[in-house]
Amino acid sequence: MLDKIKEQIAEVERFEAATPEALEAFRIKYLGRNGLLNDFFAAFKSVPNDQKKVFGQTINELKNKAEEKVNSLREALENGVEQLGVYGDLTRPAEPVQLGSRHPISLVKNQIIDIFSSIGFNVSEGPEIEDDWHNFTALNLPEYHPARDMQDTFFIQTNPDILLRTHTSSVQVRYMEGNQPPIRTISPGRVFRNEAVSSRSHCIFHQVEGLYIDKDVSFADLKQTLLYFTKEMFGKSKIRLRPSYFPFTEPSAEVDIYWGLNNEIDYRITKGTGWLEIMGCGMVDPNVLKNCGIDPEVNTGFAFGMGIERIAMLLHQIGDIRLFYENDVRFLEQFKSTI
Structure with missing residues (x-):
């Protein structure tokens, strides 16, 4: 079980989202009500007492990395949408250009x-x-x-x-x-x-x-x-x-x-x-x-x-x-x- 959690940590670190929809699916997969973290926490009860400390630390590490990944990707996607709104909207009025003249x-x-x-x-x-x-x-x-x-x-x-x-x-x-x-x-x-x-x-x-x-x-x-x-x-x-x-x-x-x-x-x-x-x-x-x-x-x-x-x-x-x-x-x- 511990090896499975570590595999998920590596997968979280590699994950990249190109759209808000992909990021939301990732969040639900790990942090949702029926996500993997809930499954791991449920399995925590059956872990031998001598392994619970390491098992708990590993689950918390997965949770923290998943939350950090969601927050960082959400900020990047929002900034990208804002930039597109400013520079990619061809219907926006153009900035006034100072026209020169011949001497x-x-x-x-x-x-x-x-x-x-x-x-x-x-x-x-x-x-x-x-x-x-x-x-x-x-x-x-x-x-x-x-x-x-x-x-x-x-x-x-x-x-x-x-x-x-x-x-x-x-x-x-x-x-x-x-x-x-x-x-x-x-x-x-x-x-x-x-x-x-x-x-x-x-x-x-x-x-x-x-x-x-x-x-x-x-x-x-x-x-x-x-x-x-x-x-x-x-x-x-x-x-x-x-x-x-x-x-x-x-x-x-x-x-x-x-x-x-x-x-x-x-x-x-x-x-x-x-x-x-x-x-x-x-x-x-x-x-x-x-x-x-x-x-x-x-x-x-x-x-x-x-x-x-x-x-x-x-x-x-x-x-x-x-x-x-x-x-x-x-x-x-x-x-x-x-x-």
């Missing part, structure tokens, strides 16, 4: 790219760490040229020929070196200039520069391209081109759009004139074409460039350029609904 600089850049892509411009990119040739010399800015002072540059101290690009015109140079006309490309990217940070300027900003080179390209083509862009970007159909100077274009011009004087903000941002400068442009200087391996006797072209931050500030009425770089969630959340 306003990315939004405006993508909008500009889409506008020019619709009229045949592709996108070209280049390195942000440039050499002197691609950033200056090839663009009609030889060493010691006074126009280099127009752009305060971050040079790499260990190698004065290496610098952080001051404009994405360097990408256009690389593109012309690797491609022959017809060329129609825009170059968006980040540029760097050693300027004091203020509400209107920053040492890091973004540009989009465009380039079109082919036979018989004229200034009229440039004007029509820019007019199309301003209509699509701003909904403005009136522009003017003012004579200006850029070393890599001749003739050169600044482009203004007529923003209007409909409210106080219009008066403030246009200084009461209604006109607003948005970019620079011009016909590509023949020396630049020659430096890049393109015959200026056969081909002509135009180029233009604009600051993405300036466009974004106009579109969204942002008064401080530093907001683009401070990663203030309160500022960025305003653009969640912008496509």
Whole structure:
């Protein structure tokens, strides 16, 4: 009889229940009114007196192990049901997910790219760490040229020929070196200039520069391209081109759009004139074409460039350029609904 009780102890230790029903059957088998423990206790009367102590201790051990097994398995099954209720119920409402948004600089850049892509411009990119040739010399800015002072540059101290690009015109140079006309490309990217940070300027900003080179390209083509862009970007159909100077274009011009004087903000941002400068442009200087391996006797072209931050500030009425770089969630959340 003692051996039979020990066998039941081993069986209790091995028992596992996958369902509440199996656990209840186990409980009834050992702890129920007609269970095995009652049978063993009934047989206790017929055990010889010298064996009753060991027999009683063994029965109690079986009882304790059976009760412990029932309690531990019941707790495990209840926890499993609760976890299933929380994570396995697909009808429960989902936890709210915080949606991110594109940065306003990315939004405006993508909008500009889409506008020019619709009229045949592709996108070209280049390195942000440039050499002197691609950033200056090839663009009609030889060493010691006074126009280099127009752009305060971050040079790499260990190698004065290496610098952080001051404009994405360097990408256009690389593109012309690797491609022959017809060329129609825009170059968006980040540029760097050693300027004091203020509400209107920053040492890091973004540009989009465009380039079109082919036979018989004229200034009229440039004007029509820019007019199309301003209509699509701003909904403005009136522009003017003012004579200006850029070393890599001749003739050169600044482009203004007529923003209007409909409210106080219009008066403030246009200084009461209604006109607003948005970019620079011009016909590509023949020396630049020659430096890049393109015959200026056969081909002509135009180029233009604009600051993405300036466009974004106009579109969204942002008064401080530093907001683009401070990663203030309160500022960025305003653009969640912008496509």
